[in-house]
Amino acid sequence: MPRNVKPRMVCSEFKHKVFTSEENQKEYITISVDELEAIRLCDLEGIEQEEAAKRMEISRGTFQRILYSARKKAAKALCEGKGVRIEGGNYIISRGHCRCKPRCKNCSKI
Template sequence: MSRPKTLRKVVAPPNFKGYRPYGTNVEPTDSIELLYEEYEAIKLADYDLMNHLEASKLMGISRPTFARIYETARRKIAKAFVETIEIKTVYGDALLEKHWYVCEECQTRFTIPKTIEEHECPLCKSERIELLNT
């Protein structure tokens, strides 16, 4: 019996639901799920240029665990590029630092301070919002 996974801290969810290849004659029939923690690992290592130890501390996991998450994310992205497969972001084993919401109308992702009672999209004012932290 394996031990339960430690939740990985993610500062903010990705600002997209996915990526789809275009300019190809082949319609993508499959998709790859990129977990929020995999997105965070790519962002920290390749965009923020953190080393694995710094990034692992920020995510609240060990350095070897970070390295495994990062490698899995890189392989998924490479496979999607080479095989022209759509990438979709999914929640995974993430622990978001704040309460994050997504608007079901315009797909905007945003956070609301706990003191605000009114829950509506700051962009389109729709009340059809969903909590991402579940």
Template sequence: MARPQKPRIVSDELPASYFKPQGIPLVSLSEIVLTLDGYEALRLVDVEGLDQQEAARRMNVSRSTLSRILAEARRTAATALTRGLALRIEGGAVTRPRDGGCGHRPKDSFEDGDMPNNSFEGPDRS
């Protein structure tokens, strides 16, 4: 039996929970899921330009775990782009900083079980 995942700190709010190719109705598309921790890893490393050690520290994971999360997130995003799939962002073992900040606070400043509100509005499939 695998051990439970340690919650990863995700500090950025999503601008959208779905991305899709333009001009194709969502109901006609297959979708692929990018986890919230994958989204955060992409944001920290590829958008913010942090090195993996600093990104791992902000997410409260080891550098090797960050590397695995990042590789999977990149594979998921590339698959969505190259195959014309809808990309849905949700799920994963994540928590948010208690103050809603950027994850710079020490580990003991987060409440146990502090989980994000994963109730994203679903796509309009009409």
């Protein structure tokens, strides 16, 4: 019997959900909210995977799988000229203030 999937903690909802290619406005690749959060924490914030996994309240191995999946999808969209749609995923948005210490750029805006 498989384990229940644990939701991932996300600092806040992303405002921009659709990015369109100039040439191909019909085809999209879907990146989940938790995958985008993984990219944001590691690549934008510059946080190590161990710390980013703690912030999302998941194991480092799970975080790494999410991050690799997100990077592969983003690379495919860029190389093939497809749009990107942000939707879905198993996540919970942090209410009130986020648990990030030090506060990330997303939390500083709240």
